[in-house]
Amino acid sequence: xxxxxxxxxxAIIIIGNEILSGRxxxxxxxxxxxxxxxxxxxxxxxxxxxDIENKIIDCVNEVRKKFNYVFTTGGIGxxxxxxxxxxxxxxxxxxxxxxxxxxxxxxxYYKPGKFNEGRQRMAMMPSKANLIYxxxxxxxxxxxxNVFCLPGVPSILQxxxxxxxxxxxxxxxxxxxxxxxxxxxxxxxxxxxxxxxNNGEVEIGSYPFFRAGTVGVSIVLRSEEESKINICNKQILxxxxxxxxxxxxxx
Amino acid sequence: xxxxxxxxxxAIIIIGNEILSGRxxxxxxxxxxxxxxxxxxxxxxxxxxxDIENKIIDCVNEVRKKFNYVFTTGGIGxxxxxxxxxxxxxxxxxxxxxxxxxxxxxxxYYKPGKFNEGRQRMAMMPSKANLIYxxxxxxxxxxxxNVFCLPGVPSILQxxxxxxxxxxxxxxxxxxxxxxxxxxxxxxxxxxxxxxxNNGEVEIGSYPFFRAGTVGVSIVLRSEEESKINICNKQILxxxxxxxxxxxxxx
Numbered sequence: 479x480x481x482x483x484x485x486x487x488x489a490i491i492i493i494g495n496e497i498l499s500g501r502x503x504x505x506x507x508x509x510x511x512x513x514x515x516x517x518x519x520x521x522x523x524x525x526x527x528x529d530i531e532n533k534i535i536d537c538v539n540e541v542r543k544k545f546n547y548v549f550t551t552g553g554i555g556x557x558x559x560x561x562x563x564x565x566x567x568x569x570x571x572x573x574x575x576x577x578x579x580x581x582x583x584x585x586x587y588y589k590p591g592k593f594n595e596g597r598q599r600m601a602m603m604p605s606k607a608n609l610i611y612x613x614x615x616x617x618x619x620x621x622x623x624n625v626f627c628l629p630g631v632p633s634i635l636q637x638x639x640x641x642x643x644x645x646x647x648x649x650x651x652x653x654x655x656x657x658x659x660x661x662x663x664x665x666x667x668x669x670x671x672x673x674x675x676n677n678g679e680v681e682i683g684s685y686p687f688f689r690a691g692t693v694g695v696s697i698v699l700r701s702e703e704e705s706k707i708n709i710c711n712k713q714i715l716x717x718x719x720x721x722x723x724x725x726x727x728x729x
Numbered sequence: 730x731x732x733x734x735x736x737x738x739x740a741i742i743i744i745g746n747e748i749l750s751g752r753x754x755x756x757x758x759x760x761x762x763x764x765x766x767x768x769x770x771x772x773x774x775x776x777x778x779x780d781i782e783n784k785i786i787d788c789v790n791e792v793r794k795k796f797n798y799v800f801t802t803g804g805i806g807x808x809x810x811x812x813x814x815x816x817x818x819x820x821x822x823x824x825x826x827x828x829x830x831x832x833x834x835x836x837x838y839y840k841p842g843k844f845n846e847g848r849q850r851m852a853m854m855p856s857k858a859n860l861i862y863x864x865x866x867x868x869x870x871x872x873x874x875n876v877f878c879l880p881g882v883p884s885i886l887q888x889x890x891x892x893x894x895x896x897x898x899x900x901x902x903x904x905x906x907x908x909x910x911x912x913x914x915x916x917x918x919x920x921x922x923x924x925x926x927n928n929g930e931v932e933i934g935s936y937p938f939f940r941a942g943t944v945g946v947s948i949v950l951r952s953e954e955e956s957k958i959n960i961c962n963k964q965i966l967x968x969x970x971x972x973x974x975x976x977x978x979x980x
Contacts, residue, residue, distance in 0.1 A: 495934055498772050499905075500762030501949065504755075504938070507777070511751030521749050523784075526758070526775035529934070533774075556915040557935040558922040596918030631937060654750075664807040667847030671809040683746055683780070684808040685753070686882060698752065 486519045486649040488547040491537055492526040493562055494630055497552075505632050506551045513639050518648025519547060529553060534565035542569075542625050547646065552630030554619060556596035562627055563620070565680045567604035567716035568623050580618050587616030611641045621645070648701040655711055657697040660724035662686065666695065671728040673710060679703070694726060736809025737770045737900040739798040742788055743777040744813055745881055748803075756883050757802045764890050770798060780804060785816035793820075793876050798897065803881030805870060807847035811880055816854040816870070821873050828854040832870050838867030841976070862892045872896070901953040906962055908948040911975035913937065917946065920968040924961060931961045945977060 490510055496502040504526070511521040522545060527533050534553075544550045552560035567574035580601040585593050600617040603623040610619035610626065619628045626642060647675045659666070663686050674682045683698040697714060699707045711728075718725060741761055747753040755777070762772045773796060778784050785804075787847045793799045800847040804813035818825035831852040836844050861870035861877065865888040870879045877893060879886045910917070914937050925933045934949040948965060962979075969976060 492775075495932065495951075496936055496949065497758075498762060498775065499766065499903075499951070500759035500772075501905075503759055507748075508751035508754055511749060515750065521751075522779060524749065524775075524777035526745075526777075528773060555935070556918040556939065558918070558925050559934050594919075595913060596915035599918070600915075631939075633939070652750075653750075655905065663849075664845060664847035667807040667809070667850065668845075674809050681746065683810050684745055684806070688882075688884070698747065700746075700750070 479652075483650055486547075486647070487522045487545045487551065488514055488519050489523040489525070489541040489545045490521055491534075491541065491548060492551055492552045492630075493529060493534060493552040494507050494526070495559075497526050498528055506628075506635055507632070507646075508633065509636055510551075510639075514646070514648070517643065517646045518651045519646060520652060525539060525698055526690060528558075529559050529561060531561055531565045531568070531642055534562065535569045538566060538569040538625060542623070548625045550625065550627045551635060554600070554617070554627055554629050556599050556617075560599075562632060563603050563607075566620075566622060566625065570604055572604040572606065572622065574602060575605050577601050577609070577620070580609055580620075582648045583609075583611075583618060584616055592718050608645075610638050611635050613641075649681065652700050652702060653704055653707060653708050654701045655728065657699075657711065657714060657718075657728045658726040659697065659718060660692065660726055661695055661721075662693060663695050665721070665723070666697075666717070668713070669721075670697065673717075676713065677706065677710045679708050682710065692726070735900055737798075737898070738773045738796045739765055739770050739800065740774045740776070740792040740796045741772055742785075742792065742799060742801045743775065743881075744780060744785060744801055744803040745777070746779050746810075748777050749779055755802075757879075757881070757886055760883065760887055761800055761802075763888075765798075765800075765897070765899070766903055768894065768897045769902045770897060771903060780810050780812060782812055782816045782819070785813065786820045789817060789820040789876060793874070793934065797875060799876045801876065801878045802886060805851070805868070805878055805880050807850050807868075811850075814854050814858075817873060817876065817878060821855055821858065823855040823873065825853060826856050828852050828858060828860070828871070830860055831871075834860075834862075834869060835867055842865075859896075861889050864888050864892075897905055903951050903953060904958060906950045906958050906979065908950075908962065908965060908969075908979045909938075909977040910946050910969060911943065911977055912946055912972075913944060914946050916972070916974070917948075917968070920972075921948065921965070924964045924968075927964065928957065928961045931957050933961065943977070 607620035614634045681700040685696045858871035865885045932951040936947045
């Protein structure tokens with residue numbers, strides 16, 4: 479199931495010392511991943527790297543060849559540590575230059591006299607970059623070929639995604655079904671393995687949880703075909719019944 | 730500052746489709762990173778990869794040569810999708826076999842008759858693996874050379890770290906100072922850049938925040954030398970005063 483043809487894949491590169499140091503908790507990955515799955519694109523790898531130019535260049539140049547799409551987050555603001563645009567320019571051997579449309583957008587966004595040097599820097603991009611419009615705070619993101627560069631602030635990033643829906647051409651959406659059981663993983667490991675062996679095209683994940691005093695396991699079924707998920711689901715409920723395990727919820 | 734000699738570095742590999750799909754929010758990275766920094770080890774890269782054997786093998790073999798330490802999270806439970814131990818065995822060309830001490834620990838942990846096949850599978854490890862004891866739920870993690878394999882469940886992972894403190898030999902701790910200002914990044918970008926240029930051995934990060942109706946910027950100073958942070962701090966407070974920017978807090 480993992481080498482399906484025609485699957486549309488992506489990688490996310492999170493650029494930021496603040497994430498690596500543990501100071502800031504990333505929340506963009508889950509938002510991007512759920513959005514991409516709706517468009518039929520799977521996130522197959524994530525890398526979190528520091529604000530260091532050659533690390534960004536090497537990482538982008540490696541992953542953009544391996545995946546259909548690459549999304550970067552972070553490093554496109556006005557300060558000295560915002561080096562994504564310059565790094566992407568170097569990765570693609572493009573000039574790092576003032577983007578006229580971005581400059582015009584930012585000039586209109588700020589009050590007269592307030593469009594200072596730091597703000598003007600946000601219009602510096604790889605030549606021929608396509609803009610990703612920002613309805614929240616003016617400063618656009620950009621894309622070059624299959625690499626889309628987004629900001630790190632979650633609310634701003636989220637507001638920009640609808641503007642690039644039509645630039646992403648995905649395959650089939652991955653469908654998911656979750657079965658929550660009151661049990662422990664080792665009680666179901668053997669029959670669950672058999673179900674996986676009989677259903678190679680369904681990806682079956684098993685995740686223990688501990689919440690509100692309940693110990694349980696979430697079984698997550700993923701496939702492009704609803705009918706295949708349903709067959710798998712039936713086989714799981716059969717052994718769940720047989721073993722008299724409590725079914726908490728399914729969705 | 731980014732190529733300092735004698736720096737002790739690490740990478741974290743988060744193994745799990747549930748993180749990549751956006752279903753589960755990772756929280757282990759920040760916990761591990763803060764713990765490692767206390768031991769004088771920097772997290773310089775994180776990779777999040779799927780539960781696919783050859784991806785785990787390739788990733789581990791790439792990063793274990795680049796960094797002093799590698800930590801993996803996830804995939805060491807009893808179910809079919811827990812393939813970390815087998816993958817690590819293959820990465821190091823070691824046999825994947827029953828670890829006697831782990832088997833004994835698990836046999837004692839479970840009630841008589843309850844040490845079933847799924848549970849016994851958790852004693853399967855690379856030959857000669859060193860155990861990482863688990864005070865929470867019995868099943869140990871393990872290490873091979875510089876690669877430490879931990880579970881994905883945050884509470885269990887956290888309970889296991891104190892047991893390997895003495896196996897991690899770090900360098901100097903990275904010290905941090907944070908200055909929170911009521912301003913926007915573009916107002917301070919220019920003088921902050923000058924401070925960075927004058928203080929090459931201090932890493933200066935600038936992070937906008939929006940909370941409880943306040944728009945602000947956190948400036949984070951990182952260095953091994955407190956005196957260098959203090960010099961930087963003074964230079965920043967000088968321009969903050971000059972520009973009449975409100976200092977919210979510093980710590």
